[in-house]
Amino acid sequence: MGIIKKIRSNFSSAFKKIFKRGRRRRIGIYGPPNAGKTTLANRIVRDFTGDAVGSVSDIPHETRRAHRREGVTIESNSSSVVLDIVDTPGLATKIDFQDFMARGLSEEESRRRAKEATEGVVEAVRWLDDLEGVILVMDSTEDPFTQVNVTVIGNMEARNLPLLIAANKIDLDNSSPSNIKNAFPQHPLVPISALTGDNIDVLYEQIAKHFG
Amino acid sequence: MDLISKDKLDRLSTVEKVRMILDSVEQGKIIVLESGLAPNEEAKLIEATMAKIDPGEFAGIEIESYPGDVSQSWLDKLLKKPINRARLTVIGPADQLKMLKRDQDVISTLVSAR
Numbered sequence: 568m569g570i571i572k573k574i575r576s577n578f579s580s581a582f583k584k585i586f587k588r589g590r591r592r593r594i595g596i597y598g599p600p601n602a603g604k605t606t607l608a609n610r611i612v613r614d615f616t617g618d619a620v621g622s623v624s625d626i627p628h629e630t631r632r633a634h635r636r637e638g639v640t641i642e643s644n645s646s647s648v649v650l651d652i653v654d655t656p657g658l659a660t661k662i663d664f665q666d667f668m669a670r671g672l673s674e675e676e677s678r679r680r681a682k683e684a685t686e687g688v689v690e691a692v693r694w695l696d697d698l699e700g701v702i703l704v705m706d707s708t709e710d711p712f713t714q715v716n717v718t719v720i721g722n723m724e725a726r727n728l729p730l731l732i733a734a735n736k737i738d739l740d741n742s743s744p745s746n747i748k749n750a751f752p753q754h755p756l757v758p759i760s761a762l763t764g765d766n767i768d769v770l771y772e773q774i775a776k777h778f779g
Numbered sequence: 780m781d782l783i784s785k786d787k788l789d790r791l792s793t794v795e796k797v798r799m800i801l802d803s804v805e806q807g808k809i810i811v812l813e814s815g816l817a818p819n820e821e822a823k824l825i826e827a828t829m830a831k832i833d834p835g836e837f838a839g840i841e842i843e844s845y846p847g848d849v850s851q852s853w854l855d856k857l858l859k860k861p862i863n864r865a866r867l868t869v870i871g872p873a874d875q876l877k878m879l880k881r882d883q884d885v886i887s888t889l890v891s892a893r
Contacts, residue, residue, distance in 0.1 A: 662838065
């Protein structure tokens with residue numbers, strides 16, 4: 568695409584964005600297993616509707632089906648945005664049933680969970696094509712530069728869609744949101760604890776700003 | 780171990796790349812891609828990998844690449860040009876390839892025999 572055409576296209580999308588304010592947007596909550604996606608989805612939905620999205624667990628791949636919650640109005644200061652929130656299964660490149668057995672599940676249950684987890688990952692990948700923005704949840708106690716994070720960010724950048732990074736688990740002593748910021752400096756980042764609610768108001772402000 | 784040149788990767792379609800990678804990894808090979816994969820190709824590779832996972836037989840893949848250069852010129856930012864993260868990438872069976880350490884320019888991995 569020529570430079571003039573590209574600039575025109577960007578101005579056109581910005582113009583459309585201004586006049587589409589108030590329209591409901593479909594936002595996906597993505598991240599690796601056990602990053603806190605469902606904990607965050609539950610907190611957002613509870614704070615604004617009083618309900619919950621799904622169950623949480625210390626065992627990875629607790630969420631093995633995408634859950635959509637429609638029409639969640641997020642209000643922050645003077646702005647608000649209406650979102651359809653899709654809580655997706657954790658993305659991974661490997662799933663070993665023995666990891667589940669090591670956490671105390673039976674072999675039969677572990678094999679079933681592994682099978683369902685693979686289907687969940689496929690569903691999460693397919694949802695990427697149907698979203699208008701992503702909240703990427705990263706565990707700020709872990710190395711942020713994983714293939715899963717890079718793949719989600721790369722796909723959003725390639726499609727020119729908004730992305731907000733939630734650097735989760737700042738309630739833990741060894742958390743380091745700055746590592747995430749250094750790895751992906753070009754995207755907005757909010758350090759949060761989805762579990763305790765630390766800094767969650769700032770996240771809501773940024774959601775209203777970036778997805779509104 | 781197979782080291783795949785950028786020229787070869789450029790000649791292959793997404794389907795062919797994913798097929799080549801997974802066929803090799805299932806045979807226990809380590810693949811080194813000179814230029815990495817595009818974001819949509821990475822997504823297709825993850826999707827195809829999940830379809831191949833067989834508990835007790837194949838647990839999936841390990842895939843690692845350098846962090847890449849994330850700096851952009853003002854013109855690239857104005858044009859919202861995607862950042863090119865595709866750099867040398869190592870892919871192998873999850874039960875044989877383990878990433879030990881990674882920084883801006885070095886990936887250290889442990890490769891074990893089956």
